Amino acid sequence: MNSLLFLKGLLIGISMAAPIGPISVLCIRRSLTRGHHAGIATALGVALADGFYAMIAAFGLTAISSFLIHNKLYLDLFGGVILIALGIKAYNASPITLAQPIRSSGFFSTLIQTTLLTLANPMTIITFVAAFAAVGFQGKHDFHDALLICLGVFCGSGLWFIALSSIVSHFRHKVTPAILTFINKLSGFFLIVFGAYFLFDALQLGFRYFFRHS
Numbered sequence: 001m002n003s004l005l006f007l008k009g010l011l012i013g014i015s016m017a018a019p020i021g022p023i024s025v026l027c028i029r030r031s032l033t034r035g036h037h038a039g040i041a042t043a044l045g046v047a048l049a050d051g052f053y054a055m056i057a058a059f060g061l062t063a064i065s066s067f068l069i070h071n072k073l074y075l076d077l078f079g080g081v082i083l084i085a086l087g088i089k090a091y092n093a094s095p096i097t098l099a100q101p102i103r104s105s106g107f108f109s110t111l112i113q114t115t116l117l118t119l120a121n122p123m124t125i126i127t128f129v130a131a132f133a134a135v136g137f138q139g140k141h142d143f144h145d146a147l148l149i150c151l152g153v154f155c156g157s158g159l160w161f162i163a164l165s166s167i168v169s170h171f172r173h174k175v176t177p178a179i180l181t182f183i184n185k186l187s188g189f190f191l192i193v194f195g196a197y198f199l200f201d202a203l204q205l206g207f208r209y210f211f212r213h214s
Helices: 003-017 022-034 036-059 064-070 072-091 104-119 124-134 143-170 177-213
Strands: none
Touching: 003 036, 003 124, 003 143, 022 036, 022 072, 022 104, 022 124, 022 143, 022 177, 036 064, 036 104, 036 124, 036 143, 064 072, 064 124, 072 104
């Protein structure tokens, strides 16, 4: 087993997850309002999506990547609408001081929702291709090598968001209703902005497609 490949994948997964984006905002808010289990569900959802896109990049599944990139317009629309809906819900949410326990059905629905939302950005495939090339993983590799680096990506992405959720959950009991109200509105605002960006990107793609075929 090439442990170095796993370590490279782990570092790529962490570096892909670290920048603050819509999923980070969701993870923080869910950990505060719904507890650590909701944060873990979010973390696993991101890790599954990142692992899936890493596999497409590592195994060179051009048919799938081409299909996803060519349908980016619809994925942007989906991601934008969902993010704006979540942002409005967060902005108008009533503050609570203690997280409500999340049921098993809620755990899986949160996981699936996060996975689909993360998959709404197929350009991640290109980022993984560039990241793999940067660490020397390019050209022909056998199945086990590709699987190992993808497993590293999955673990790195998941560990980052689990750590983020754990830190936020640790301080949850010290958050006052006033602070939580502010967090709700701030996170809601950023989710709406991210969603609007997705929709704007979809609008640009739609105009390009229209003028190209008109």
